[in-house]
Amino acid sequence: MIIDAKNMQYAELNKMVRDSEEDKFTLDNVLGQRYIGAGLPEGKEILINGTPGNALGAYLNGAKISVHGNAQDATGDTMNDGAIIIHGNSGDTTGYAMRSGEIYVQGNAGYRVGIHMKSYQDLFPTIVIGGKVGDFLGEYQAGGIIVVLGIGVEGCPVGHFCGTGMHGGEMFIRSDVMPKGLPVQVCCTVATQEEKESIRHYVERFVKHFGNNADELLSSNFFKLTPNSASPYKQLYVNNL
Amino acid sequence: MAINYLNPLFEVVRNPDRCIKCRVCERQCANEVHHYDPDLDRMVADETSCVDCQRCVTLCPTRALKIRPNENQFRENGNWSQQIMDEVYKQAGSGGVLLSAMGNPREYPVYWDKILLNASQVTNPPIDPLREPMETKTFLGKKDQSIHYDENGKAVYEKNPYLELDVPIMFSAMSFGSISKNAHETLARAAQELGTYYNTGEGGLHKDFYKYGANTICQVASGRFGVFKEYLDTGAAIEIKMGQGAKPGIGGHLPGMKINEEISKTRMIPKGTDAISPAPHHDIYSIEDLRQLVLSLKEATNWEKPVIVKIAAVHNVAAIASGIARSGADIIAIDGYRGGTGAAPTRIRDNVGIPIELALASVDQRLRDEGIRNNISVVVGGSVRCSADVVKAVALGADAVYIATAALLAMGCHLCRSCNTGKCNWGIATQRADLVKRLNPDIAYKRLVNLVHAWDHEIKEMMGGMGINSIESLRGNRLMLRGIGLTQKELDILGIMHAGE
Ligand code: SF4
Ligand code: SF4
Numbered sequence: 001m002i003i004d005a006k007n008m009q010y011a012e013l014n015k016m017v018r019d020s021e022e023d024k025f026t027l028d029n030v031l032g033q034r035y036i037g038a039g040l041p042e043g044k045e046i047l048i049n050g051t052p053g054n055a056l057g058a059y060l061n062g063a064k065i066s067v068h069g070n071a072q073d074a075t076g077d078t079m080n081d082g083a084i085i086i087h088g089n090s091g092d093t094t095g096y097a098m099r100s101g102e103i104y105v106q107g108n109a110g111y112r113v114g115i116h117m118k119s120y121q122d123l124f125p126t127i128v129i130g131g132k133v134g135d136f137l138g139e140y141q142a143g144g145i146i147v148v149l150g151i152g153v154e155g156c157p158v159g160h161f162c163g164t165g166m167h168g169g170e171m172f173i174r175s176d177v178m179p180k181g182l183p184v185q186v187c188c189t190v191a192t193q194e195e196k197e198s199i200r201h202y203v204e205r206f207v208k209h210f211g212n213n214a215d216e217l218l219s220s221n222f223f224k225l226t227p228n229s230a231s232p233y234k235q236l237y238v239n240n241l
Numbered sequence: 242m243a244i245n246y247l248n249p250l251f252e253v254v255r256n257p258d259r260c261i262k263c264r265v266c267e268r269q270c271a272n273e274v275h276h277y278d279p280d281l282d283r284m285v286a287d288e289t290s291c292v293d294c295q296r297c298v299t300l301c302p303t304r305a306l307k308i309r310p311n312e313n314q315f316r317e318n319g320n321w322s323q324q325i326m327d328e329v330y331k332q333a334g335s336g337g338v339l340l341s342a343m344g345n346p347r348e349y350p351v352y353w354d355k356i357l358l359n360a361s362q363v364t365n366p367p368i369d370p371l372r373e374p375m376e377t378k379t380f381l382g383k384k385d386q387s388i389h390y391d392e393n394g395k396a397v398y399e400k401n402p403y404l405e406l407d408v409p410i411m412f413s414a415m416s417f418g419s420i421s422k423n424a425h426e427t428l429a430r431a432a433q434e435l436g437t438y439y440n441t442g443e444g445g446l447h448k449d450f451y452k453y454g455a456n457t458i459c460q461v462a463s464g465r466f467g468v469f470k471e472y473l474d475t476g477a478a479i480e481i482k483m484g485q486g487a488k489p490g491i492g493g494h495l496p497g498m499k500i501n502e503e504i505s506k507t508r509m510i511p512k513g514t515d516a517i518s519p520a521p522h523h524d525i526y527s528i529e530d531l532r533q534l535v536l537s538l539k540e541a542t543n544w545e546k547p548v549i550v551k552i553a554a555v556h557n558v559a560a561i562a563s564g565i566a567r568s569g570a571d572i573i574a575i576d577g578y579r580g581g582t583g584a585a586p587t588r589i590r591d592n593v594g595i596p597i598e599l600a601l602a603s604v605d606q607r608l609r610d611e612g613i614r615n616n617i618s619v620v621v622g623g624s625v626r627c628s629a630d631v632v633k634a635v636a637l638g639a640d641a642v643y644i645a646t647a648a649l650l651a652m653g654c655h656l657c658r659s660c661n662t663g664k665c666n667w668g669i670a671t672q673r674a675d676l677v678k679r680l681n682p683d684i685a686y687k688r689l690v691n692l693v694h695a696w697d698h699e700i701k702e703m704m705g706g707m708g709i710n711s712i713e714s715l716r717g718n719r720l721m722l723r724g725i726g727l728t729q730k731e732l733d734i735l736g737i738m739h740a741g742e
Contacts, residue, residue, distance in 0.1 A: 010540075011540075011544075014540055018543065034533065034536070034537070034540075035536065035537045035540040035541075038537055038540040038541040039470045039473070039540070039541035039542070041470070054533055055533055055534075055537040058537040058540070058541060059468070059469065059470055059473065059537070059538075059541040061469065061470040073524065074524045074533065074537075077524065077537065078461075078465045078468050078469070080469040080470060092524075093523060093524045096465075096523065096524055097464070097465035097468075099469065099509060112523050112524075115523050116463075116464060116465065116519070116523070118509070118510055119511070120505075120509040120510055120511060121511075123509070136523075139519075139523065140464075140517055140519055142510060142514060142515075142517070143510070143511070165517065165519070167514060167515050167517065168511070168514055236337060236338055237337045237338050237339075237340040237586075238331050238332065238334075238335040238336075238337030238338070238339060238340065239340055239659075239661055239662055240328060240331060240339035240340055240341050240587045241250070241292055241341070241657075241658060241659050241662070
């Protein structure tokens with residue numbers, strides 16, 4: 001199904017997608033319509049030409065979305081499964097609280113990417129960013145994996161306060177310089193060859209979507225960030241009855 | 242060993258003439274206060290960890306026990322109470338933030354108790370609820386402002402999603418994790434039988450309770466625990482938790498040691514890891530952002546569910562409520578500073594927020610002044626203790642109330658305020674299997690149903706006395722209220738006259 005989204009309100013557009021029996025959608029001339037694909041189940045596929053609005057693929061439940069253009073804020077908010085592939089940049093809180101599925105961004109992403117990402121049993125979320133990201137990457141991260149490739153970026157591709165409140169999961173940052181202002185709950189080491197191999201799968205998928213060379217990317221220096229302890233706040237309280 | 246500066250709060254008084262050494266108290270106390278001394282052949286007690294939960298007292302077959310405030314007191318001081326001194330000792334010993342449970346216990350004014358209700362005399366006769374039909378059914382959601390007609394002149398009704406309550410009382414959010422599975426089951430079954438709703442809290446919904454979906458409000462909090470499509474689809478409404486009366490501006494933190502198998506499944510996080518709900522939703526910094534979350538939830542659920550936004554009653558609550566009424570939400574829930582909690586930093590619980598009575602009155606007034614009162618229903622909680630509080634809340638402008646502490650009391654809670662220890666002797670605020678099984682949902686849910694039925698009957702009686710036969714006619718009817726012992730400023734905020742006026 002091909003929908004020309006020009007001048008269409010988001011509610012109308014989303015209803016067309018939701019109510020349709022068809023599985024594949026191409027949305028042309030998308031310009032700021034929000035909540036596209038919200039809660040959409042497995043088997044559905046949306047191709048977006050243009051610039052989708054905020055909360056693209058919120059609560060996504062297995063569907064696949066690709067964007068030829070830039071995505072805005074809260075892409076993949078509380079996503080439960082599926083894939084969002086962005087041939088462009090992505091805004092703030094990309095992947096907020098996502099629990100599974102994958103988000104691949106060719107270019108840069110905004111602040112608080114992967115905040116409160118979590119994994120559970122066989123649910124495991126992935127975010128791969130090709131360029132750089134803003135402050136608070138992986139804030140409160142509780143699970144899953146975030147990879148920042150920093151392609152074409154001078155210096156460190158992540159902003160300040162990366163991993164604040166992190167208590168699970170991993171981040172891999174391709175950079176020669178360590179991220180600035182890391183909080184005490186985060187442990188930052190240079191990734192070993194073996195650790196780098198553990199993310200080969202994600203790097204290869206990135207390359208498949210957007211081009212580049214996986215071996216070359218993986219031959220660079222990566223920093224690996226993990227939480228210092230599973231309970232960063234354990235010692236903070238005293239019972240007062 | 243370092244000196245323990247703490248003075249036990251309570252004293253266990255055992256009547257030796259009555260004690261038959263059955264050792265029930267020993268088995269019942271999760272705080273291990275009682276034990277049997279074989280050398281002395283008698284029961285002894287170490288009261289340092291007694292929390293006055295009254296479990297042993299209630300179960301002692303010969304009524305041999307009493308728990309009293311410890312007679313041993315620090316030197317009296319009008320400024321430095323023993324409580325404050327104890328807190329200094331605790332913090333000096335640990336370096337920790339003080340953590341407490343249940344609602345703010347301090348002696349701030351309770352405005353419910355300073356408001357009196359009207360009754361009819363001679364003119365406008367009272368109505369006898371036993372004889373006349375009385376309506377306490379309530380609908381929550383947007384109310385249409387105008388009637389539209391189709392070409393044949395038939396009225397067309399815009400269908401806004403709504404909640405239908407047989408009684409204007411719902412059970413407010415308590416997560417599975419903060420309370421036990423049996424306590425959750427009790428709330429769910431009672432809500433179903435009463436034709437009202439209970440609220441999952443921010444911990445997701447246990448698979449066993451999906452069958453109560455039609456009576457469930459599913460909460461979405463900043464941590465988004467257990468939030469996924471099926472969960473959102475299962476409930477009758479979705480509540481976005483922005484704040485909580487017991488800890489405005491503070492997030493939640495369920496320590497990893499409390500995340501057992503079942504809670505892990507419900508929250509959808511691994512066993513043993515901390516469940517941290519950040520203080521803000523990090524995608525919401527404005528009313529516009531809130532609108533985005535409201536609408537994304539509506540989109541994800543095909544616009545079929547009403548969305549509630551819950552906030553704590555804080556100083557500028559009226560302006561915030563006005564924003565929420567324009568955010569696309571259908572219901573606003575306001576939680577007063579006396580609201581209960583499984584755990585909150587003591588200083589926050591006791592010092593942050595405002596009384597629900599004042600918050601409600603100013604919100605209702607503000608929404609009326611701005612002509613948007615019908616955009617949204619108003620639900621209040623944060624210490625609604627009895628049916629008279631409900632009637633006063635409705636007359637001040639609430640569409641319905643949320644109760645939680647009263648519901649726990651119906652299950653056996655004795656307000657010992659030690660939920661944060663996870664050792665609730667009444668099987669409510671605990672995950673320890675041996676304690677959880679003390680709460681029998683079959684019995685507890687009937688007690689809860691009894692409580693709400695009794696309140697409903699009392700509400701009808703009070704309404705009848707005022708000559709009102711429908712809760713709709715009581716809503717916002719502040720002429721039915723008079724203040725007693727209140728200043729002019731307080732009366733102005735409440736929008737009521739003083740008794741005698
Ligand atoms: S904690 Fe409860 S059960 Fe234990 S001694 Fe005190 S009142 Fe009795
Ligand atoms: S729920 Fe249990 S621990 Fe909490 S106040 Fe009530 S009796 Fe005490």
